[in-house]
Amino acid sequence: MKIKIWGCRGSLTTPGKETLRYGGNTTCVEVRMRDGRVIILDAGSGLMNLGKALVAGQDLTLQMLLTHAHWDHLCGFPFFAPAYLKQCQITLCGGPAAQQSLERYFKHQMEPPFFPVPFEGLQARLDFGCRCDHPCAGKLIAERGGPGCRSVRLNHPDGGYGFKLEEDGKSFVFLPDNELRFHHANCPEFSEQVDFCRGADLLFHDAQYTEADYQRTRGWGHSTYGDALRLATTARVKRLGLFHHDPARTDDDLDRQIESCRRQLREAGSTVDCFACAEEMVIEL
Numbered sequence: 001m002k003i004k005i006w007g008c009r010g011s012l013t014t015p016g017k018e019t020l021r022y023g024g025n026t027t028c029v030e031v032r033m034r035d036g037r038v039i040i041l042d043a044g045s046g047l048m049n050l051g052k053a054l055v056a057g058q059d060l061t062l063q064m065l066l067t068h069a070h071w072d073h074l075c076g077f078p079f080f081a082p083a084y085l086k087q088c089q090i091t092l093c094g095g096p097a098a099q100q101s102l103e104r105y106f107k108h109q110m111e112p113p114f115f116p117v118p119f120e121g122l123q124a125r126l127d128f129g130c131r132c133d134h135p136c137a138g139k140l141i142a143e144r145g146g147p148g149c150r151s152v153r154l155n156h157p158d159g160g161y162g163f164k165l166e167e168d169g170k171s172f173v174f175l176p177d178n179e180l181r182f183h184h185a186n187c188p189e190f191s192e193q194v195d196f197c198r199g200a201d202l203l204f205h206d207a208q209y210t211e212a213d214y215q216r217t218r219g220w221g222h223s224t225y226g227d228a229l230r231l232a233t234t235a236r237v238k239r240l241g242l243f244h245h246d247p248a249r250t251d252d253d254l255d256r257q258i259e260s261c262r263r264q265l266r267e268a269g270s271t272v273d274c275f276a277c278a279e280e281m282v283i284e285l
């Protein structure tokens with residue numbers, strides 16, 4: 001599978017000269033499977049640029065997996081050009097608990113006075129019909145004879161789901177918003193997430209905060225750099241992409257953080273290959 005990052009900024013779209021290298025768009029990742037199928041992970045502001053590329057390539061049969069409904073993960077959808085084309089078909093899937101509410105959230109963000117074009121103005125065939133209860137996305141994708149997909153609950157305010165995509169014996173785990181050091185209501189234990197990530201070839205994980213940030217942001221739903229390292233090393237993943245960069249983090253800040261993470265891994269004798277996710281980065285598994 002081929003993974004391309006269109007947005008990896010957390011919480012708020014952050015344009016400007018200090019975020020050019022890692023990018024300022026919020027969460028959106030494209031995964032292209034061997035058979036050409038396009039799976040979109042989240043609809044943050046990065047979705048707009050992905051939409052332009054999909055229209056140019058006439059890739060208009062799409063699957064979209066949504067981790068949760070926080071605005072930084074939905075705000076790109078009203079600007080997603082394929083959604084305005086009659087020939088486009090999008091199957092949308094959230095977690096089991098989100099499935100019924102997903103359509104409501106998409107409609108709500110386009111209601112007056114939030115947006116000038118009503119949801120009904122979209123021309124694409126939008127299928128919110130995924131009613132599988134466990135594991136949410138697995139049924140959607142596996143039924144079509146393709147690669148596997150499994151979901152795990154996020155540890156995040158109001159819940160949500162992370163996903164694991166598997167093909168040709170390779171696995172990619174996506175946990176963009178996940179607080180590893182705090183237990184939110186009805187959310188999983190650390191051990192459940194370790195089991196889910198175990199041996200993954202690639203993990204994109206929330207690394208929004210420094211330890212100093214976390215003194216005042218505990219319970220806000222995000223992890224520190226150290227927390228992400230702990231999950232990656234405990235689960236023995238091969239590569240860790242730090243994701244959901246804080247809007248206040250500049251490119252230079254991120255360079256320093258990644259250097260510190262690599263030093264910690266070296267000192268611990270870990271073989272995890274750690275890097276900071278960046279917009280337009282492409283990884284093939």
Ligand SMILES: [Zn+2]
Nearest residue numbers: 010011072177
């Ligand atoms: Zn987020």
Ligand SMILES: [Zn+2]
Nearest residue numbers: 068070156177
């Ligand atoms: Zn969130």
